[in-house]
Amino acid sequence: MTNIILLTIDCFRYDRCGFNGHHQNTTPFLDQLAGESIIFDNAFATGPYTTESAPGIFAGQHSFNGCYFNSHAWKAIPESSETIASYLNEHGFETLAVLSNPHMTADRNFDLGFNLFRNLQTDGEDPKAKTEEDNSAFSVADYAHDIKTRMRKYDSLLTPYTVPYIAHRLLQMRSGWPAHRAEYVLQEFVDELTTAVEPVFGWTHLMDLHAPIHPDVGDTSAFTNSLFRSRLLVG
Numbered sequence: 001m002t003n004i005i006l007l008t009i010d011c012f013r014y015d016r017c018g019f020n021g022h023h024q025n026t027t028p029f030l031d032q033l034a035g036e037s038i039i040f041d042n043a044f045a046t047g048p049y050t051t052e053s054a055p056g057i058f059a060g061q062h063s064f065n066g067c068y069f070n071s072h073a074w075k076a077i078p079e080s081s082e083t084i085a086s087y088l089n090e091h092g093f094e095t096l097a098v099l100s101n102p103h104m105t106a107d108r109n110f111d112l113g114f115n116l117f118r119n120l121q122t123d124g125e126d127p128k129a130k131t132e133e134d135n136s137a138f139s140v141a142d143y144a145h146d147i148k149t150r151m152r153k154y155d156s157l158l159t160p161y162t163v164p165y166i167a168h169r170l171l172q173m174r175s176g177w178p179a180h181r182a183e184y185v186l187q188e189f190v191d192e193l194t195t196a197v198e199p200v201f202g203w204t205h206l207m208d209l210h211a212p213i214h215p216d217v218g219d220t221s222a223f224t225n226s227l228f229r230s231r232l233l234v235g
Helices: 028-034 050-059 084-090 140-151 162-175 182-195 220-227
Strands: 004-009 071-075 094-099 116-119 200-206
Touching: 050 071, 050 084, 084 094, 084 200, 094 182, 116 182, 182 200
Parallel strands: 004 200, 094 116, 094 200
Antiparallel strands: none
């Protein structure tokens, strides 16, 4: 049987790909791959953001089928769902996932069917795993999100919250950006693939294009080189 690799990317715009007619050389590797592949020109998501669309991709579920902690804002895959991983696992595939999206967690059942499931972004803890009775301390991340919400009320870039927000980003540059870089995630993923027993189904998810974009990958060519450096993902 053939190995299957699934690569998903947050905020990846189809209309910014060279093989779809974009005028800049944004996706040279994908353009080459597209010339040897089947391309779907039309696709429909089950929701407008990750927690609503991901259950549709992996379990064929509409977003209203799975709420997380009784919240309609945060979605999960229902526990009884069949997923791509569980189906392939039942048909002889070793299944593994190395992810970097904080919403795709085992608590939300994204690990269904995987022999190995690692979410590098959450270190095993779901950032939204709080019940109404949870009175845990207000975190730095919560504070930053609150600042962003307040800044949206202003038309100008200069607001009472501009300086603390910039300070927060500078601190993140020293201590670690909100999302892991593609190079790190892909290396961890490839390391797991090399020890897997074939046939294998592997899934990895990248966050580099999701805001805030790290200053080092603001240049298109730099991101492209880091994202698709390893051809093992499609070999």
